[in-house]
Amino acid sequence: MTRDDLAAMDAADALSDMRALFDLPDGVIYLDGNSLGPLPAAAPARIASVVSQEWGTGLIRSWNDHGWIDLAARVGDKIARLVGAAQGSVMVADSTSVNIFKLLSAALRMRPERRVILSEAGNFPTDLYIAEGLADLLGRGHTLRTVAPDDILGAIGPDVAVVMLTQVNYHTGHLLDMAEITKAAHHAGALVIWDLAHSAGALPVELGALDVDLAVGCGYKFLNGGPGAPAFLYVAPRLQAEMRYPITGWLGHAAPFAFEPGYRPAHGVVRAVVGTPPVISLSALEVGVDIALCADLGLVRRKSLHMGEVFTNLVAQAGLDVALVTPMAARGSQISLSHPQAYAVMQVLIERGVIGDFRAPDVLRFGMTPLYTRYVDLWDAVWVLADVLASGVWREERFSVRRAVT
Amino acid sequence: MTRDDLAAMDAADALSDMRALFDLPDGVIYLDGNSLGPLPAAAPARIASVVSQEWGTGLIRSWNDHGWIDLAARVGDKIARLVGAAQGSVMVADSTSVNIFKLLSAALRMRPERRVILSEAGNFPTDLYIAEGLADLLGRGHTLRTVAPDDILGAIGPDVAVVMLTQVNYHTGHLLDMAEITKAAHHAGALVIWDLAHSAGALPVELGALDVDLAVGCGYKFLNGGPGAPAFLYVAPRLQAEMRYPITGWLGHAAPFAFEPGYRPAHGVVRAVVGTPPVISLSALEVGVDIALCADLGLVRRKSLHMGEVFTNLVAQAGLDVALVTPMAARGSQISLSHPQAYAVMQVLIERGVIGDFRAPDVLRFGMTPLYTRYVDLWDAVWVLADVLASGVWREERFSVRRAVT
Numbered sequence: 001m002t003r004d005d006l007a008a009m010d011a012a013d014a015l016s017d018m019r020a021l022f023d024l025p026d027g028v029i030y031l032d033g034n035s036l037g038p039l040p041a042a043a044p045a046r047i048a049s050v051v052s053q054e055w056g057t058g059l060i061r062s063w064n065d066h067g068w069i070d071l072a073a074r075v076g077d078k079i080a081r082l083v084g085a086a087q088g089s090v091m092v093a094d095s096t097s098v099n100i101f102k103l104l105s106a107a108l109r110m111r112p113e114r115r116v117i118l119s120e121a122g123n124f125p126t127d128l129y130i131a132e133g134l135a136d137l138l139g140r141g142h143t144l145r146t147v148a149p150d151d152i153l154g155a156i157g158p159d160v161a162v163v164m165l166t167q168v169n170y171h172t173g174h175l176l177d178m179a180e181i182t183k184a185a186h187h188a189g190a191l192v193i194w195d196l197a198h199s200a201g202a203l204p205v206e207l208g209a210l211d212v213d214l215a216v217g218c219g220y221k222f223l224n225g226g227p228g229a230p231a232f233l234y235v236a237p238r239l240q241a242e243m244r245y246p247i248t249g250w251l252g253h254a255a256p257f258a259f260e261p262g263y264r265p266a267h268g269v270v271r272a273v274v275g276t277p278p279v280i281s282l283s284a285l286e287v288g289v290d291i292a293l294c295a296d297l298g299l300v301r302r303k304s305l306h307m308g309e310v311f312t313n314l315v316a317q318a319g320l321d322v323a324l325v326t327p328m329a330a331r332g333s334q335i336s337l338s339h340p341q342a343y344a345v346m347q348v349l350i351e352r353g354v355i356g357d358f359r360a361p362d363v364l365r366f367g368m369t370p371l372y373t374r375y376v377d378l379w380d381a382v383w384v385l386a387d388v389l390a391s392g393v394w395r396e397e398r399f400s401v402r403r404a405v406t
Numbered sequence: 407m408t409r410d411d412l413a414a415m416d417a418a419d420a421l422s423d424m425r426a427l428f429d430l431p432d433g434v435i436y437l438d439g440n441s442l443g444p445l446p447a448a449a450p451a452r453i454a455s456v457v458s459q460e461w462g463t464g465l466i467r468s469w470n471d472h473g474w475i476d477l478a479a480r481v482g483d484k485i486a487r488l489v490g491a492a493q494g495s496v497m498v499a500d501s502t503s504v505n506i507f508k509l510l511s512a513a514l515r516m517r518p519e520r521r522v523i524l525s526e527a528g529n530f531p532t533d534l535y536i537a538e539g540l541a542d543l544l545g546r547g548h549t550l551r552t553v554a555p556d557d558i559l560g561a562i563g564p565d566v567a568v569v570m571l572t573q574v575n576y577h578t579g580h581l582l583d584m585a586e587i588t589k590a591a592h593h594a595g596a597l598v599i600w601d602l603a604h605s606a607g608a609l610p611v612e613l614g615a616l617d618v619d620l621a622v623g624c625g626y627k628f629l630n631g632g633p634g635a636p637a638f639l640y641v642a643p644r645l646q647a648e649m650r651y652p653i654t655g656w657l658g659h660a661a662p663f664a665f666e667p668g669y670r671p672a673h674g675v676v677r678a679v680v681g682t683p684p685v686i687s688l689s690a691l692e693v694g695v696d697i698a699l700c701a702d703l704g705l706v707r708r709k710s711l712h713m714g715e716v717f718t719n720l721v722a723q724a725g726l727d728v729a730l731v732t733p734m735a736a737r738g739s740q741i742s743l744s745h746p747q748a749y750a751v752m753q754v755l756i757e758r759g760v761i762g763d764f765r766a767p768d769v770l771r772f773g774m775t776p777l778y779t780r781y782v783d784l785w786d787a788v789w790v791l792a793d794v795l796a797s798g799v800w801r802e803e804r805f806s807v808r809r810a811v812t
Contacts, residue, residue, distance in 0.1 A: 059761060
């Protein structure tokens with residue numbers, strides 16, 4: 001493969017126009033959109049308008065006049081279209097972690113005779129921490145059982161209340177079989193909670209068609225909603241009336257502005273809402289979601305898979321001294337490579353304008369984000385990586401100094 | 407009193423220069439800063455810089471390079487100075503409702519033998535809903551006991567685990583005696599949680615000097631942080647090591663980026679953090695807090711009390727057919743008046759550019775916000791109100807059509 005071959009792939013790429021919808025800095029190859037998506041070109045103007053017109057001029061009136069009160073539901077309905085969910089089943093709210101807490105707590109209440117939360121040992125830690133903390137809080141003998149991905153199906157026994165999994169593993173990029181696991185969980189009488197952090201906006205997700213019970217997802221990765229964008233949650237319409245959430249805030253009340261003394265849950269997914277959403281950050285998220293809705297997710301998925309293949313082929317072609325971590329046969333939208341000094345290597349790479357990220361203890365993680373990543377970027381990234389590895393510059397002490405976020 | 411008398415008060419007002427720090431729309435008298443503070447003039451540029459430079463150009467690197475990872479603690483430390491709290495005891499996080507849930511849950515764990523959460527019957531409903539929902543979740547016989555303000559002290563018995571109160575009542579503006587109630591609670595072995603939604607930034611609060619255990623507060627009222635700005639929480643340094651929070655998210659972990667399989671709580675108030683903060687909204691909040699720090703809160707409080715007095719005198723002078731709801735001897739920074747058709751009256755007032763708000767069933771609420779409200783604004787507002795009441799225009803049907811947010 002030559003760089004020209006990759007340039008030809010870009011020329012033939014049906015998604016190549018989408019890149020202009022983002023404002024990407026010069027001199028940077030950004031392969032970290034699975035950690036923080038880049039700035040949509042339309043976001044600054046939208047945010048400025050929310051700040052100066054809606055907040056500045058509209059003031060409190062904007063809750064009605066500019067629809068702030070419905071914004072979380074409106075963006076939720078847009079996200080619903082990205083994840084194969086019915087209108088009225090997705091709400092933007094809180095952080096992914098808080099949403100997991102809310103859904104997991106409600107799910108455990110729906111399976112009072114069962115005590116096991118089943119998850120993957122390598123799941124993103126916050127999912128596991130939240131489950132552990134909730135079990136401890138409830139004090140009713142719930143346990144978190146974690147297994148290897150291959151052992152999930154076998155571990156879904158009659159004691160399992162909830163199977164709580166992340167569809168695409170943040171570390172390895174491994175894609176779990178949502179259809180098969182959801183079916184097995186239901187067969188065993190368990191509920192499922194899927195964390196879509198690394199799949200919403202990255203690949204077609206079919207929450208409705210697969211009869212998924214509950215899901216959460218992140219706004220600032222493949223949805224390009226900006227740093228700390230609020231998260232979302234999904235509740236299957238058939239479950240909404242049964243849900244008893246642990247955090248019963250006023251915006252989940254049937255009549256929040258009646259200021260009734262007792263809690264009376266709203267109908268529908270809005271019941272899962274707790275407090276006032278961060279309107280400015282939420283508006284930025286809408287811009288990112290609008291872009292994702294412009295793209296054909298089937299095309300996005302095909303390009304993402306192809307890019308992963310091309311990237312690993314280039315790594316092989318360059319003879320790099322790294323090991324492939326990502327299972328190529330079942331993967332999301334990232335390629336993870338391991339190297340004993342991955343932290344230092346990634347610091348050098350970032351200094352040279354190739355931004356991926358490090359995941360402890362030894363992983364170099366590269367996100368394939370078809371809306372704005374070009375094939376030639378992969379070529380350039382691999383050859384910078386080759387140069388860095390060959391030069392040994394990562395052995396310099398300064399690159400091993402840990403920064404707050406790694 | 408004449409309008410000239412009020413203009414003279416403005417001319418003599420030591421805080422009058424502060425108004426220029428806000429971008430207030432023409433033709434509006436804004437007496438609703440206790441619901442949503444106005445736009446600081448410096449906010450659009452700061453937000454634009456966070457969006458375009460920090461997010462757009464810095465991308466994921468800004469977690470380190472622009473200090474996003476420490477932003478919630480940094481703004482928390484600034485808020486600490488406004489509420490008389492030690493550095494390292496306040497953190498910006500989540501919504502007020504979620505923070506109440508976290509603190510109340512941790513507080514109940516510290517008083518395992520006691521079963522009563524004591525609050526005020528007229529407390530802001532979300533505080534009561536959260537307590538009710540938590541008691542129901544735990545299923546250990548906790549009850550929420552609500553009493554009238556005058557009965558609080560007498561209700562603090564040996565069964566009370568937590569006294570959870572809002573310092574200034576959202577409806578009446580009544581200011582509770584934080585010193586006396588905190589002392590009585592401690593004397594009875596209970597913990598206190600104070601909700602500072604209507605006091606932080608409005609009057610001097612002395613969390614440290616009064617030995618308050620726990621507190622929460624709102625970012626978008628007197629802190630002028632923008633719509634849905636993240637909230638804050640306070641944990642007395644002496645309690646931080648004991649706190650066991652119900653929602654154990656990764657950013658409250660001792661080493662979030664080590665991605666350890668088990669939860670190990672961070673030291674200090676950061677343990678209360680759950681997920682990634684909404685950086686854009688959080689940055690806007692910092693601008694508002696910076697303004698609050700420029701003002702002498704003693705002066706702010708004196709002007710606020712004086713404005714309340716002037717406002718009620720004007721209402722009396724105008725002979726308005728409304729009743730005074732706010733207890734003048736112990737009040738925060740608002741004046742509440744009642745009128746049987748308060749909803750419709752407020753709609754007309756807003757249409758005429760005098761923005762206060764309605765609180766069910768019959769209250770017209772006017773916030774006194776000394777950083778930008780002028781004495782002449784009070785004159786003008788009262789005379790518009792007088793005109794509206796006399797004209798009977800609020801009887802027109804269109805003004806009684808309820809809008810989503812009232």
